[in-house]
Amino acid sequence: MSPFRPPRLAGWVPGVALLAAAVGLGVAVGFLLGAQSWPPYLGLTLATLLAMGWAEKLWSRRAVPRRPPAARGRLKVIRGGKSYDLEKDDSTNNQRYLM
Numbered sequence: 001m002s003p004f005r006p007p008r009l010a011g012w013v014p015g016v017a018l019l020a021a022a023v024g025l026g027v028a029v030g031f032l033l034g035a036q037s038w039p040p041y042l043g044l045t046l047a048t049l050l051a052m053g054w055a056e057k058l059w060s061r062r063a064v065p066r067r068p069p070a071a072r073g074r075l076k077v078i079r080g081g082k083s084y085d086l087e088k089d090d091s092t093n094n095q096r097y098l099m
Contacts, residue, residue, distance in 0.1 A: 022048040 026045030035041055 018052060019049075022052060 023045050025048045026041055029044050029048075030041040033040070035044075
């Protein structure tokens with residue numbers, strides 16, 4: 001999703017805008033080169049679309065790498081050390097819901 005697209009815009013509108021821009025650029029370059037028939041216009045339009053796709057691929061490669069996951073807090077120390085006795089543990093006596 002592009003950061004420049006408003007949230008209420010339909011998903012197909014940016015694609016249509018790029019297609020229209022490619023056609024317009026192909027026609028403009030064909031007109032400036034003095035093309036007399038439609039195949040040069042079509043070729044320039046397709047070349048423009050390919051160039052846009054190549055530029056988009058390059059743009060997406062430069063994405064910011066993901067940040068490493070946040071460090072977790074320290075582990076809870078159980079009372080009594082290694083000799084833990086479940087019968088003497090009263091830390092869960094006041095739980096509201098059973099697990």
